Amino acid sequence: MTAAAGDIEKAAGVLRDGGLVAFPTETVYGLGADASDPAAVSRIFQAKGRPPTHPLIVHVAGAEHLDGWVEKVPEPARLLAEQFWPGPLTLVLRRGPRASLAATGGLETVGVRVPDHPVALALLSAFGGGAAAPSANRFGSVSPTTADHVRAELGDAVDFVLDGGPCQVGVESTIVDATGDTLSVLRPGGVAREDLEAVLGFSLEVPSASPIRVPGQHPSHYAPRARVVLVEPDQVVAEAERAQGLGHQVGVFLPPSHDGAPPEVRAVVAVPASPAEYARGLYGFLRELDRQGCDLIVASLPEEKGLGLAIANRLRRAAGPRP
Ligand code: AMP
Ligand code: MG
DSSP states (O other): OOOOHHHHHHHHHHHHTTOOEEEOOSSSOEEEEETTOHHHHHHHHHHHTOOTTSOOEEEOSSGGGOBTTBSOOOHHHHHHHHHHOSSSEEEEEEBOTTSOTTTTTTOSEEEEEOOOOHHHHHHHHHHOSOEEOOBSSOTTBOOOOSHHHHHHHHGGGSSEEOOOOSOSSOSOOEEEEOSSSSOEEEEOOSSOHHHHHHHHSSOOBOOSSOSSOOGGGSSSOSBOSSEEEEOOGGGHHHHHHHHHHTTOOEEEEEOTTOOSSOOSSSEEEEOOSSHHHHHHHHHHHHHHHHHTTOSEEEEOOOOSSTTHHHHHHHHHHHTSOOO
16 A cells, blocks of 8 residues: 555655654554654654653665664675665664664664665655654554554654555564674564574574663563463463453464364454464454453464564563563
């Protein structure tokens, strides 16, 4: 789906004026502001209720637009950019002078990415700058994958919402720290670790607890209203029926391995067997179970390879202890 040219121009004008534009990307909807303007960037943190020390990703229209945003692009990062941009890969590099410290959460490094979505690319080209854009949701909650999700959650806090239809990847970008001598994955996402390693020709570190502040690593993140409980795939049905019997309104993520009758609970989501389809649907499923009045969601983790690594990461965070 493409947006009308008039809408793109209008949205680019809002960015130039220091306003907030929600826009579609292939991963999730972003809440964008001019990344070189500290006042504009601070409005993102306000609208999301996000702590100002949590760095934002700067989105540009192409790798040729990185001048000023980053200090330099080391060789391995250049290789990854060439292979995976536009696409769901964020590279953390040394900050250039255009990236305001407000956008980097005070860090001397900056996350940059070129989104693979025609509307996002048209907006960034028309704007001509870099848009700092975290997911367009309240801090800690489920990321939006449609324009309606954004409107429902942020409403008047956004100056303009560009509608580009549902997001095709459905989970956030993979973040690779390329500032040091060794590369590491700070957050699994839309590009599989295996695919990055195939291009690099060496394996990537995946630190369990990054020393750098990564809000995706906050114990509870990507969380629906309902509490999320994770069990083994063959325990999902029994656990769901047990909780429903205790008086919970249970929503269940029924694993693809399940056959036979669905459990008798408030709401059932049949998890797609394809990891790409599961990723695309994940946040919509969580929102749907909230909408249906569930207070407890029973799910299991997919196999942690390919996109399954990102899906499992999001489910673990959704099930993490709530603040
Ligand atoms: P979100 O905005 O919710 O998609 O999250 C953006 C992600 O990018 C967060 O996990 C940030 O911590 C991460 N990020 C952005 N810039 C940096 C940076 N300079 N260093 C480490 N992580 C970063
Ligand atoms: Mg987010």
